[in-house]
Amino acid sequence: MEGAAVDHLAHERSRAQFDVEAMKIAWAGSKHAVDVADRMARLVASDPVFKKDNRMMLGRKELFKNTLRKAAHAWKRINELRLTEEEASMLRIFVDEPGYVDLHWGMFVPAIKGQGTDEQQKKWLPLAYRMQIIGCYAQTELGHGSNVQGLETTATFDPKTDEFIIHSPTLTSSKWWPGGLGKISTHAVVYARLITDGKDHGINGFIVQLRSLDDHSPLPGIVVGDIGTKFGNGAYNTMDNGVLRFDHVRIPRNQMLMRVSQVTREGKFVQSDVPRQLLYGTMVYVRQTIVSDASKALSRAVCIAVRYSAVRRQFGSQDGSPETQVIDYKTQQSRLFPLLASAYAFRFVGEWLKWLYRDVTERLQANDFSTLPEAHACTAGLKSLTTSVTADGIEECRKLCGGHGYLCSSGLPELFAVYVPACTYEGDNVVLLLQVARFLMKTVSQLGSGKKPVGTTAYMGSVQHLLQSKCDVLTAEDWLKPSVILEAFEARAIRLAVNCAKNISKFPSQEEGFSELSADLVEVAIAHCQLIIVSKFIDKVKEDIQGHGVKELLQILCNVYALSLVHKHLGDFVSTGYITPRQGALANEQLRFLYAQVRPNAVALVDAFNYTDHYLGSILGRFDGNVYPKLYEEAWKDPLNDTVVPDGYHEYIRPLLKQKFTVSRM
Amino acid sequence: MEGAAVDHLAHERSRAQFDVEAMKIAWAGSKHAVDVADRMARLVASDPVFKKDNRMMLGRKELFKNTLRKAAHAWKRINELRLTEEEASMLRIFVDEPGYVDLHWGMFVPAIKGQGTDEQQKKWLPLAYRMQIIGCYAQTELGHGSNVQGLETTATFDPKTDEFIIHSPTLTSSKWWPGGLGKISTHAVVYARLITDGKDHGINGFIVQLRSLDDHSPLPGIVVGDIGTKFGNGAYNTMDNGVLRFDHVRIPRNQMLMRVSQVTREGKFVQSDVPRQLLYGTMVYVRQTIVSDASKALSRAVCIAVRYSAVRRQFGSQDGSPETQVIDYKTQQSRLFPLLASAYAFRFVGEWLKWLYRDVTERLQANDFSTLPEAHACTAGLKSLTTSVTADGIEECRKLCGGHGYLCSSGLPELFAVYVPACTYEGDNVVLLLQVARFLMKTVSQLGSGKKPVGTTAYMGSVQHLLQSKCDVLTAEDWLKPSVILEAFEARAIRLAVNCAKNISKFPSQEEGFSELSADLVEVAIAHCQLIIVSKFIDKVKEDIQGHGVKELLQILCNVYALSLVHKHLGDFVSTGYITPRQGALANEQLRFLYAQVRPNAVALVDAFNYTDHYLGSILGRFDGNVYPKLYEEAWKDPLNDTVVPDGYHEYIRPLLKQKFTVSRM
Ligand SMILES: Cc1cc2nc3c(=O)[nH]c(=O)nc-3n(C[C@H](O)[C@H](O)[C@H](O)COP(=O)(O)OP(=O)(O)OC[C@H]3O[C@@H](n4cnc5c(N)ncnc54)[C@H](O)[C@@H]3O)c2cc1C
Ligand SMILES: Cc1cc2nc3c(=O)[nH]c(=O)nc-3n(C[C@H](O)[C@H](O)[C@H](O)COP(=O)(O)OP(=O)(O)OC[C@H]3O[C@@H](n4cnc5c(N)ncnc54)[C@H](O)[C@@H]3O)c2cc1C
Known part of the structure; x- marks a missing residue:
């Protein structure tokens, strides 16, 4: 994108087995979305006011003032160019700096819209819209x-x-x-x-x-x-x-x-x-944006780590040949590719949440509150799960970059620091999972009553089947069938839930049981949410998707996502008796084959996120892979390098070096 | 310690069921070690030059200069007070600021000692010792x-x-x-x-x-x-x-x-x-200090999170009574107490490593290199395991503090940021685990050959028994027996290792198998290292330990450490066939009982680390629990609060608010 002088990743790009432009559309949701993002990203990247690589050197006051400047400039550009709301919000995303405007647009305005009377809205919203x-x-x-x-x-x-x-x-x-x-x-x-x-x-x-x-x-x-x-x-x-x-x-x-x-x-x-329930609409909306932010943050980190892992070589040189790219190490793949798959999974579940929000809104308008508890639980759970995985995932990506990931110029430390509070704001993740669990326990308790579970809990209707069935995987290949994967996640989720409900019932009171077993309940909620994500990914892959190889790659990522979870939570799957240890081993074996299929496509899969170098803000993640010269250049910009001899030398170093010792023990 | 005006945690302290002073000794290793630490910590805390709560407000240059100042002052004090080497190194620990002196003493001097000839040592070491x-x-x-x-x-x-x-x-x-x-x-x-x-x-x-x-x-x-x-x-x-x-x-x-x-x-x-092997001695030494640093960093984070969790109340107020302390939530306990137990576990395995270093050194002097490969693998693995758990654990402690953990004044962000590179320096943690795995595969391959595995791999000598035996736990109580725990970890470790060795042998070459299965090999190495830590903790508890209740509490922590790992890695334990799902559930049940036993002792257990408020550097972790007034006071010190109206208002905010709109879409 910026400066096509070198492309150290050209070879990687030429190896890709799918149409990257088509994947960009699958990722962004539409050609239109790609175009808008493209235009806005370039607009921001080319404007010197939006420069951000000096952020870590500014003191708090200068940093803050600079953010005010950017916000004012963004507002100016939005008005000058008469940007649409979609474009304006994209532009703000690419400015990529938390600021007061986020709360103004993201919380203040929606609160008045959601909780204000018509009259109040008429009075306050125009003032807010104009930023008066x-x-x-x-x-x-x-x-x-x-x-x-x-x-x-x-x-x-x-x-x-x-x-x-x-x-x-x-x-x-x-x-x-x-x-x-x-x-x-x-x-x-x-x-x-x-x-x-x-x-x-x-x-x-x-x-x-x-x-x-x-x-x-x-x-x-x-x-x-x-x-x-x-x-x-x-x-x-x-x-x-x-x-x-x-x-x-x-x-x-x-x-x-x-x-x-x-x-x-x-x-x-x-x-x-x-009805009070109307307020939940806003909550579903806000959480949907958080899930979408999660996929954005995780994909940025993964993009950096994948590109750098393809540039970085370490060990394995035979007679003068180049060393092995670290992305070829299976350990690197087993840490990185599940995160790559998760970024895609979160993106698609985020898109699905947009649909859910529309559905909920329409139902609310028709005074149909029947799906609200389920929608509420589902969004709470997905907010919690995606933000936790993303926070940990960013740090894992940083570690995957070795020492250089620890430099601010890698972009990863700041991405992590700015992202982690998402695990806390809009509901502490554990508190949210407990809410999900409470809803699940209620759903389980009503299973016999004829009340049919809806939406993402519909699978619980098949409780009898899921409690009795066994996984029929015989070969590693069998794990590639979506139906096999889906039933495994359904069986695991419902078995954990039913077990927990049984254990709760052994306590003197439901409340006591719930609180004593709350750590287990969190695991029940996680299993349920992972199932939702897996099933939405499977649904996505079933859609009509354009472009050479795109569907195939998404299928592979979907399987990576699911099977890496089977491996990670093997204890759940095996101890609830749905899969055997042997089947678990086959899932793990299949996972290795899948990593090998991801490998040649890895760089192209992160190119499909379509991030500019400005937005990524990472020397390690540069599109052209020209890492070393740029790291070297960047170092000299540190304030400590303003002088050759550092401030403090005369007071604190020279006297040390020049001291005369009389102390006997020396 | 500082200012006994209030003690919001007094009630917690009075509930403890053990002698805290005796526990301090168990933690520090000896009464002497407690005394030295006590004196040095106070010396640093009371000296204004060593103030550190202004760190996050300083720009890079000022920050750096300030570190030079502290280093020079520390050196001055060390000489003025004629501190012993032990005291001097303690003092540097409590100054708590990475600086050039760390490398001078920790790497430069040892490198010359380890790799220089006698003549070279005679020339260079005195210069270095005097900091000339x-x-x-x-x-x-x-x-x-x-x-x-x-x-x-x-x-x-x-x-x-x-x-x-x-x-x-x-x-x-x-x-x-x-x-x-x-x-x-x-x-x-x-x-x-x-x-x-x-x-x-x-x-x-x-x-x-x-x-x-x-x-x-x-x-x-x-x-x-x-x-x-x-x-x-x-x-x-x-x-x-x-x-x-x-x-x-x-x-x-x-x-x-x-x-x-x-x-x-x-x-x-x-x-x-x-012999070249002599160089390994230094490596064992450096890694031993890293493990000891891990227990220090993790215990600091845990200390903050435990104290704040006892201060913080949220939900559950019945008719005007105070709300529930968040430390009483089982989810909080299940996240926090295993980390508390890990801090103790790492401390004791760190102490054991000191012994190992002495043992290795003596053997080297006697030209006995037989234990070197095992000592090397063991220290590599422990470095990797303890630093990874500590890095994640600090961030988990931060999350356990909710929103307030995100403030620098909580101390946790900086603790995390300064700690994480330990996962990378002195050997990337994954690269190290692969070395451990390589050693384990070699050990497994030699099991039939009559060559007896030594040291931490001695258990592999009982391979036949461990492959065939089954866990005989029938009740949750049974999980309290050290022999039961130990055999479970041994059986898991060796079964994973043997499985992996078998799978490797199916590949055309050993090298190919090793590289293809390297992700599994990392898990083998982790299982082995966890076994080492569990077994050293069990050994520690067997020692003659002074003080009312101290041994009992350590026993509880040892069990928490082990059983929380059984729960976390249930997939390993169950799928290798050593324990049944039912036994896994019993372990989990026992864990809950153990948490209940830790709960009344939690605050006292972190008091036993004996950290000053200066060293902790955390408002949330204050000894007196006086969190809210101090958070409030601290806020006003931020540079942004120097003026009521912020710099930038006139340029970037006022024009926004005052603009006249003609844009039709508004
Ligand atoms: C704060 C800090 C202080 C430091 N201080 C010093 C110092 O004082 N002196 C000094 O000399 N150095 C120092 N270092 C450098 C440090 O020792 C290296 O960063 C460290 O050895 C890791 O090497 P690397 O950065 O090359 O990582 P890389 O090897 O590039 O690692 C990148 C990724 O590749 C993977 N990888 C690499 N090889 C393999 C393999 N064979 N198999 C599987 N995966 C592999 C790693 O797991 C990692 O995920 C410091 C680093 C930091 C961050
Ligand atoms: C960067 C950032 C921006 C923010 N922006 C805003 C904003 O614009 N406006 C605003 O109003 N607020 C804002 N907040 C505040 C945020 O919403 C709260 O921090 C969040 O709701 C968590 O609450 P808490 O801090 O009280 O956590 P606590 O509830 O104190 O959590 C502490 C610990 O207790 C546990 N816990 C609490 N209750 C339970 C329970 N019932 N069961 C089990 N465990 C429990 C939690 O899991 C956690 O581990 C922001 C916070 C941050 C960090």
């Missing part, structure tokens, strides 16, 4: 994150003035973490306990202005600031995650988000006839 | 790390002048990574291909002066600098990992390290009668 106000999402407090119902900030209705008094009664009630809050947001959706007439009605959202629109100073009664440095160089330090305290701050009554519950002029609390 | 020269260890190049035999730097003997000409013939031959090289070292042990009379004799070490002792400028022909920013804020960025190129630099012949091979005045290459 900038908003954030202020839920978490110093003392409470996962347990939202435990938030301590109060919003007490004062009927005398028709206002709410927002207050932080304790230190732990300080808002803590909201992105964009620390230094930038003029407004926030603040979650607080609604109190009317001395009665606590639980948590509601309120639109609260935080800063003057004239000079940006915090309004009276408000203390606000940044919570400090976070993991990594650059990374999330471009974001002003904030702390916020209220000292009896008054807001008009109509700034409570009143779509599902209201407070009247008299201070009466009333539920509207809009 | 500062040295580093320059082995790795841009193009070669794992494959040391592939290094490209040349050292060509010039008989005319009796000198070696050190040269970097290619870009990839640039030295790259050596710590202390970039800005500080005056000398290096440089590894280069020795060439005499046109003949390449492979890699040898050379003492090369790099910088002028007068003004620190690089000597003629030498280009040297820093390789740039690395993972994390602070972390390894205090170290000047360097790049180095030679343009025909001449050094006297007697600066080749000549203990095992020599070049004569005439340019003849001769092997000395000192």
